[in-house]
């Protein structure tokens with residue numbers, strides 16, 4: 001056997017061993033999930049293997065609502081910190097585990113409760129709308145929450161002319177254009193992942209694929225949003241691609257979404273708008289992290305009751321307008 005053939009054989013053996021190790025880990029996670037009376041949920045931005053083991057994959061609010069409705073005592077939330085907190089806000093009686101305790105969201109960290117209290121003093125007549133990508137403490141200081149799916153409806157539902165919108169300036173900018181009769185005060189927050197995509201890069205990719213539709217998340221820069229054929233949340237992008245007659249799409253949101261898009265639509269082609277669309281925090285969670293969290297019942301999320309109950313009110317108000 002020549003050296004090339006020997007190397008090829010070794011590679012195949014290694015990948016068979018790896019597949020076996022992954023299968024064993026998946027089996028152990030499933031056993032622990034049953035032993036601990038747990039449900040595992042994964043955000044659309046998680047790595048493929050983690051999405052595949054989850055009982056449900058979706059956006060942060062859909063997952064939190066699902067967790068509240070399933071009769072399980074433990075929730076393993078494969079996502080970032082604010083998402084696991086949202087699950088705890090809706091299900092205080094359940095144990096919520098975040099498999100990687102350092103998986104945070106830099107955008108959510110761009111505003112604290114003290115900052116928001118100060119801003120409220122400067123704009124006493126404004127209603128405070130906070131994007132779900134925020135801490136429980138910030139939600140507790142807000143009048144109402146929104147997601148990227150319902151931000152426009154939430155703001156239209158409010159009687160106030162002035163809206164203090166936190167923390168995402170890009171989503172806020174998008175909403176401001178859709179609801180021109182309101183004065184939207186923006187916070188200087190943004191998603192480091194979506195913000196990395198420029199209009200130049202977007203125009204170049206569009207020019208290379210003139211037959212594709214461009215679907216982008218409103219966390220992208222306004223000049224990128226301007227170039228899109230469709231703007232929406234992860235769920236809205238997934239639904240749009242499934243029902244569209246088009247065959248080819250450029251996806252302007254975090255790359256994890258491609259897994260579901262490709263699985264659900266085998267006859268369609270999906271390209272990532274930019275190699276920058278990778279959220280490092282979302283990629284921290286591995287199968288091993290899920291196993292460790294369940295095995296040791298580690299990384300429990302706690303939200304103090306006085307904060308939780310006020311944050312719950314902001315989330316419940318959002319639900320009431322739907």
Ligand code: CIZ
Nearest residue numbers: 059060061148233234235
């Ligand atoms: O709310 C979510 O899950 C996020 C962060 C994005 C989206 O559009 O689903």
Ligand code: SF4
Nearest residue numbers: 105106107191193279
């Ligand atoms: Fe936060 Fe952006 Fe990562 Fe979403 S993609 S968790 S907004 S940093």
